[in-house]
Amino acid sequence: MLSEKIRRNAESYVDSGGFRDELARLVSYPTESATAEGRVAIKAYLDEVLTPALTELGCTVTEHANPDPAGGPFLVGTRVESADRPTVLCYGHADVVEGLGQQWSDGRDPWRLTVDGDRWYGRGAADNKGQHLVNLAALRLLLAEHGELGFNLTMLFETGEEIGSPGLAEFAAAHRELLAADLFLASDGPRLDAATPTLFLGSRGGLGIELDVDLRTDSYHSGNWGGLLRNPATTLAGAVSSLVDGHGRIRVPELLPPELPDEIREALADVRVAASPGDPVPDDGWGEPGLTPAERLYGWNTLEVLALGAADVDRPVNAIPGRAKAVLQLRYVAGTDVDRAGELIASHLAEHGYPTVDVSITGRFAASRTDVDGPWPRWARALLEEATGGNVAVLPNIGGSLPNFVFTDVLGMPALWLPHSYPGCLQHAPDEHLLAPIAREGIVLAATLFDAIGHPTTDHPLPTLGREDAR
Structure with missing residues (x-):
């Protein structure tokens, strides 16, 4: 001592x-x-x-x-x-x-x-x-x-x-x-x-993911062309929700860890997160169900949308944009295989009707x-x-x-x-x-x-x- x-x-x-x-x-x-x-x-x-x-x-x-x-x-x-x-x-x-x-x-x-x-x-x-x-x-x-x-x-x-x-x-x-x-x-x-x-x-590791729906060079009047031309922003929103739903739950099984080991669950049993004055309160019903906040933060994977956009959201015009992009980040624990993540995400999107979404892996940390x-x-x-x-x-x-x-x-x-x-x-x-x-x-x-x-x-x-x- x-x-x-x-x-x-x-x-x-x-x-x-x-x-x-x-x-x-x-x-x-x-x-x-x-x-x-x-x-x-x-x-x-x-x-x-x-x-x-x-x-x-x-x-x-x-x-x-x-x-x-x-x-x-x-x-x-x-x-x-x-x-x-x-x-x-x-x-x-x-x-x-x-x-x-x-x-x-x-x-x-x-x-x-x-x-x-x-x-x-x-x-x-x-x-x-x-x-x-x-x-x-x-x-x-x-x-x-x-x-x-x-x-x-x-x-x-x-x-x-x-x-x-x-x-x-x-x-x-x-x-x-x-x-x-x-x-x-x-x-x-x-x-x-x-x-x-x-x-x-x-x-945890980090994996940068970029989704790009680049359909056309020009934007077209939403009244004259709405319902006729595929909207890249709507397509992108659907693609994102097929990867992670509106409650923060990952929808791609291959992006999840194989399990939450008993020793990790035991180690986190008494851990309380966001306990400092001024910390935001963790939202009920967000993230993987059945896990405590500590288990979601330290023992599981999360897929977060960091940026999402099409056209000028502060000054929109009555036109269907030609392109939409999103930047996501997967935070993952040891035991998750991310070597083929880009290929798996692209395949998942195609299976769910979004083959026009280009997927790029922009960086990774093990x-x-x-x-x-x-x-x-x-x-x-x-x-x-x-x-x-x-x-x-x-x-x-x-x-x-x-x-x-x-x-x-x-x-x-x-x-x-x-x-x-x-x-x-x-x-x-x-x-x-x-x-x-x-x-x-x-x-x-x-x-x-x-x-x-x-x-x-x-x-x-x-x-x-x-x-x-x-x-």
């Missing part, structure tokens, strides 16, 4: 303003991966922030080119204490989404940390600079106290997570020896809610998770429950997508995610913020897990070192 001294030092680092001041420096780098200016800032962030931070931890630091020209470089820090000690792989991303500076409230600057009570506003404060700073701080505290970590450390930072992690899987496959570890432990995404420390074990009953999740849960008095949520995966498959499937190791944010943090939107109490508690929880790896006890022995429980 974490010593009282380390716990006090962790809490004091936040209470004294040290964490806030360090985060302010990190936020000041406008590391947008989608812009040329941002990529310059990313290089400076690697050189001026992360390399010194990793060097301070006794790491040898190397920068690696991305095998995908669409992505930026990777930074790897390695600290080897002994060949007979376990190795932990940690991860973070240096990039952020667009700052959207003109849209922030009260004149806030996305590149300047603004404190308003417990809310610390700034782009990247929650996603992901504040989160990887929590872990760096926890490691520093342990090293200062013990003079060692007690395990070997590899830290991987990518620079393109916000644009889909181009090249990450290829880089990992090509550098298996460099990144080999007994356990992956990182922080990204949100907790279940602001008050509940959370451990999640993977992520789903993956570590076994919820595996030894490492059980080990981590016991430690976190002891540290918090039992108030811990363990989720099989988050509802969104992260490159978890790179670590579980490509590198073949169990993955634990300990998030230091919450669903209402407004990541990717104006007014992104980190909650100070979560950062304060997060350093303690991260230090608890790291310290238990380096200094196991009879009450909390390490699981058998290996990778057999990742899938």
Whole structure:
């Protein structure tokens, strides 16, 4: 169990303003991966922030080119204490989404940390600079106290997570020896809610789907041609409803997971979603029937319409449009086969009378998770429950997508995610913020897990070192 001294030092680092001041420096780098200016800032962030931070931890630091020209470089820090000690792989991303500076409230600057009570506003404060700073701080505290970590450390930072992690899987496959570890432990995404420390074990996958009904170049008067010409907007509406009905239920069996395993149902039995103040209330009768809200969010698939349009909806004219388009997204759990999704959707639409709808898959992110009953999740849960008095949520995966498959499937190791944010943090939107109490508690929880790896006890022995429980 974490010593009282380390716990006090962790809490004091936040209470004294040290964490806030360090985060302010990190936020000041406008590391947008989608812009040329941002990529310059990313290089400076690697050189001026992360390399010194990793060097301070006794790491040898190397920068690696991305095998995908669409992505930026990777930074790897390695600290080897002994060949007979376990190795932990940690991860973070240096990039952020667009700052959207003109849209922030009260004149806030996305590149300047603004404190308003417990809310610390700034782009990247929650996603992901504040989160990887929590872990760096926890490691520093342990090293200062013990003079060692007690395990070997590899830290991987990518620079393109916000644009889909181009090249990450290829880089990992090509550098298996460099990144080999007994356990992956990182922080990204949100907790279940602001008050509940959370451990999640993977992520749902994402599949972008575009439907296009392009029937003619011109629009034709609805009075003269209505009832004679096929309306692409009406066709598209029918096509969408044949895929997902008006109550959010997926109508294509091949887009559903094969089952909801008993262990996943059990893990989610006491999980309550949308429990933070200001959260919208889940709608009754929406989504897959017979499932709880937690099961629908973390254990099942959803097909959402993200955009739908024909002509100009704000200034319609009395004419049948020539074209209509829709953008959908399938969020899917591990075990769902999406390799032939485009072909299956097109076949389903043709069978239901919509052969004129063109189907395109516009992007995909793989789903993956570590076994919820595996030894490492059980080990981590016991430690976190002891540290918090039992108030811990363990989720099989988050509802969104992260490159978890790179670590579980490509590198073949169990993955634990300990998030230091919450669903209402407004990541990717104006007014992104980190909650100070979560950062304060997060350093303690991260230090608890790291310290238990380096200094196991009879009450909390390490699981058998290996990778057999990742899938």
